[in-house]
Amino acid sequence: MSLFPKRTAILVGGGPAPGINSVIGAATIRAILSGSEVIGIQDGFKWIMRGDISHVIPLTIESVSRIHFRGGSHIGISRDNPTKDEKFLENTVSSLLRLNVDKLITIGGDDTAYSAFRVEQVANGRVRVAHVPKTIDNDLDLPGTISTFGFQTARHLGVEIVKNIMTDAKTTSRWYFVVTMGRKAGHLALGIGKACGATLTLIPEEFGNKKIKLKRIVDILVGAIIKRMSYGRQDGVAILAEGLLEKLDPNDFELLMNVEKDAHDNIRLAEISFGEILKRRVQDRLAEFGLKTTIVAKNIGYELRCADPIPFDMEYCRDLGFMAAKFLFDGGSGALISIQDGRFVPMMLKKKIDPKTKRMKIRMVDVKSEYYHVAYRYMIRLKAEDFDDPHELAKYAATAGVGLDEFRKQFEYLVDDSEVEHIGDDGIAHEKVEAAPAKKATKGH
Structure with a gap:
């Protein structure tokens, strides 16, 4: 048995969108209640893709219990892209393992979704990954009239x-x-x-x-x-x-x-x-x-x-964060998290990636x-x-x-x-x- 408990990590990539903190808060609480420590990886992939594991903060129920009311990102954000170089992907996975992370929740748009997909591939079962779709553009390939969070x-x-x-x-x-x-x-x-x-x-x-x-x-x-x-x-x-x-x-x-x-x-x-x-x-x-x-x-x-989310996005994002954590603790990995007709539906990332663009399919x-x-x-x-x-x-x-x-x-x-x-x-x-x-x-x- 490991001397160090396994951790759940959360990171945010791309641009800001109202509701990010609602996802972070709900996912943190759900993971802690499942017995896991939770850390926030600051500034997206920026540091861990370079092998730097010093930019992390502990997330506790007390520290996140009211952040869902606020805009911005409690753990920062960046557009750094680990898929640009295989070395960056390897650094990302090794950084997560050095942090004793075996579950990763990414929050972001099409670019971050592709990064999550590739990280999960390279991790090869050592780190489970769930992605929560975020963009005010509402252009990710979700079914029907389901909004991406932040759009409303x-x-x-x-x-x-x-x-x-x-x-x-x-x-x-x-x-x-x-x-x-x-x-x-x-x-x-x-x-x-x-x-x-x-x-x-x-x-x-x-x-x-x-x-x-x-x-x-x-x-x-x-x-x-x-x-x-x-x-x-x-x-x-x-x-x-x-x-x-x-x-x-x-x-x-x-x-x-x-x-x-x-x-x-x-x-x-x-x-x-x-x-x-x-x-x-x-x-x-x-x-x-x-x-x-x-x-x-x-x-x-x-x-x-970075506006404070309206009640729709507050509630919606808390559902997404909760289900992202639950999905990982139930043994799932490699999925985009969606709520359809009030029910959780995991959508496998490999089916949502456009092989030509290497990004998530776009909804026009x-x-x-x-x-x-x-x-x-x-x-x-x-x-x-x-x-x-x-x-x-x-x-x-x-x-x-x-x-x-x-x-x-x-x-x-x-x-x-x-x-x-x-x-x-x-x-x-x-x-x-x-x-x-x-x-x-x-x-x-």
């Missing part, structure tokens, strides 16, 4: 911010371009925009698998501004998912040339002033029509990541769903039906100070050249969105 809090607080921005926009007769987090998928942007009733929301999924020109995004925004002006409104709020940047044609990527990448080779999108770039391009494009409007670029994301917004269709119908933007209605089109052309043919030449490609299939009012996916029966009802948004 981020959306809730994002809505509060945008609600105030919308009031400011109307009061001051200006436009806001609000860029939200969402590296690959537009769940957070759409969730905020739909709940707020923002003027329009642009997400990468609406452009399918193809790359797009920056001009296309600019013209969608310009078209929306012109359409809004034709209704007598000088204000609006556009919600833009940061993942639109990764949809850009490579020829437009010169603006990204000197941007730093993280340890998982992801471009640090938050360091790109996407809103400011669009603001300048849109104002230049409007000037071609003799139009001018005040535009304010606003980034929201860091304000959401389904633009053929009624969920997206409702959001799209409420948006103020140029749509296929606008080019079939001479009266409406004449208003837009007059606002832009050009003839009908010229307006078509400038903007009709946005709806004619689209590969996106939107759901029409008959509930069927179409290349173009069919006209809505009550088209004018959206003017006041």
Whole structure:
């Protein structure tokens, strides 16, 4: 028998998300009640992948019993990637064994999930691993409408911010371009925009698998501004998912040339002033029509990541933390922890890893769903039906100070050249969105 008791370790990787501390607290309490010591590995994989085991703290029931109310991470976080080098993976496993750890709970997104998968492989039964899926992007491959933890809090607080921005926009007769987090998928942007009733929301999924020109995004925004002006409104709020940047044609990527990448080779999108770039391009494009409007670029994301979790995420994350510990003490390993219909369902990591990307499979917004269709119908933007209605089109052309043919030449490609299939009012996916029966009802948004 070992002179030293076996330990359970918890670490957090990736970016912050509301609810991390709820997972840590619940998992710690459950493990201690099962007779295990618990340690928190500070700063994710940063130290242990280099063989440094000095950055750990003991976790006790007393120290974690109230941390579920708070945002951030009680044990820190980092994006350091142990899968970059086999030596880092070996160091990680040997560090855990030196710490007498035989159970590891990782908390993180797709990159951390892959790291957990590889650590479990290299450990080869010596360390059991469970992964708790975390991201405010809501893009991990969970079934149905199950949220990743942190998403609901981020959306809730994002809505509060945008609600105030919308009031400011109307009061001051200006436009806001609000860029939200969402590296690959537009769940957070759409969730905020739909709940707020923002003027329009642009997400990468609406452009399918193809790359797009920056001009296309600019013209969608310009078209929306012109359409809004034709209704007598000088204000609006556009919600833009940061993942639109990764949809850009490579020829437009010169603006990204000197941007730093993280340890998982992801471009640090938050360091790109996407809103400011669009603001300048849109104002230049409007000037071609003799139009001018005040535009304010606003980034929201860091304000959401370390917020105190709302009750939904507090409860949800405590369930996840409890079940992660229980799963390991019941002899399980190598699974992503999920709660489905109120029941614990372990999802094996090896089945969730995309063999091409070496990351967890990504869940995208389904633009053929009624969920997206409702959001799209409420948006103020140029749509296929606008080019079939001479009266409406004449208003837009007059606002832009050009003839009908010229307006078509400038903007009709946005709806004619689209590969996106939107759901029409008959509930069927179409290349173009069919006209809505009550088209004018959206003017006041």
